[in-house]
Amino acid sequence: MTNAEWGEVDRYLVDTLVGDADSEVFQENSAAGLPAIDVSPAQGKFLHLIARSIGARRALEFGTLGGYSTLWLARAVGPEGRVVTFEYEPRHAEVARKNLDRKGVGERVDIRVGAALDNLPALAEEQPEPFDLVFIDADKVNNSNYVQWALRLTRPGSVLIIDNVVRHGAIVDPDPSEASARASRDVLELLAAEPRLDASAVQTVGEKGWDGFAYALVTG
Template structure:
């Protein structure tokens, strides 16, 4: 199969199963118009995250990497009326776009965007003794994935679900000799998941509109 086949099939899934509404499409359009990189999850994977969070009954969600707020909308919509999403973003311009997209989607009251270095924001949450999160989505700068996992675990509880995006990267994550810091960051992230006795984890490869990639999925067991 080719990338054309993958993209066509993703479009079919999204048309038949996702039925993206105006607020989600506007979030994509405004992010593109503002020059944000087109690296957000595609619609079918956005709904996949939404369903995972709903299946888990998550009331507190942590997202590392907001970008334009597209995945944040999907995650916020998974929350109950008293739920909360905390999302971390480094770039001030991205925060501005995301905040507008979240307001238009009607979920801004459930979302807190923390602007700044993600590791520093995570450490502040730990210092503030923030309540543990039920669901954590890690989708930011890949060289720091191992650090994000380490800090996220300090904001977890038994039963917390952790999802990591982009863990295949055209299959290069399987190349131990890669000199790419992003590849090595993801490899260490995967290895830490596998070595940590608190976690039960797996990973799946995916293909679609964003090419060949994958998700890591873990649950905190202790």
Template sequence: MGNEPDWAEVDSYLVSTLVGADPDLDAALAANAEASLPPIDVAPNQGKLLNLLARMVLARNVLEIGTLGGYSTIWLARAVGASGRVVTLEFEPAHAEVAAANVKRAGLEDRVDIRVGAALDNLPLIAKEDSTPFDLVFIDADKENNTEYLKWALALSHTGTVVIVDNVVRGGHVSNPTLDDERVKASREVLEAIAAEPRLDGTAIQTVGSKGWDGFAIAVVTE
């Protein structure tokens, strides 16, 4: 037998076969690297999964908590269509500037609203200014605040809203209740919050690939 394949090789095959090259997305990743943003964007096949999930529920109003350089934002903005919008929250002004340029290059600036500052400061403002609930919420920011972000996702949702929380498996450490790691503790907390919330029905999936061993939670608002 030959060498055993590794996760990154499989991801490379899946991406080349099912996602393909994309000049705007490739340019966004290159710009993020040039600006020294941390290389924590979703993988291309995960980005397309976000896009497909948004299209499956006919999302026209999307909230993203954690913009980084706008890579996942572009995937989501494509999904909502010309009449839709993505409100995306980014704490770091420098990251938001890179994201704005990436979104503009992709021709999607008219449907993307980047809010700069702490998400827990911006979310109450969004609740006051617009009564339109979000159809999909993607949570991918500082993990320690995930449970608070989940509460806001519920407050800004309607029956049928999809909520996705990224990076909850933490290399498998999420199963360890005694590990002294704040991100692991936060992941356990948000998963337990989903399980305890009667208005949510959710699950979580482990993933392996070019980003290592991790996973995401996905839930639907039931009432």
């Protein structure tokens, strides 16, 4: 099958199972010049359902972009829930804030602008309640650092989801030249070695091409 056929299947799945996929968010992002690297509508709802399935009320996100995945998480945690999301680019955060406010969930979302690794110590000092779900979809080279921080900010039973870990199959190369592929191998090896995590990964195809995500349960 080709990417075009994968995309056709995705459109059928979205029409059948997702329905209103908030396409205007993508339009706003495009008009603002943001890169088209959001999760797909089917992936967004999948993330939303995972959060609801575990009863998540507190979610932590690495990589806000224009707020599309954030929107799905904010709906999942409900009116009393909270999403803390890190975004490096101020312009992206500005667009995300407008999108989230327009959709009526802005009060549930705390967007923290700047490098996540610079902002994480301040978050930890606040001694927040443990996060129930962590979604990692930011600069891939720091995925392992984000997982280590996630372990400090979660509890047994929390879930970590790391997006884009397959890299068009580049992870099978034991010494990949692409930094993101090397980082994906590193984070998968970390998930395997970390005794406080039990993890698996699934490769996916669709309108976003060939990739995949890792799913990890915090066990201790």
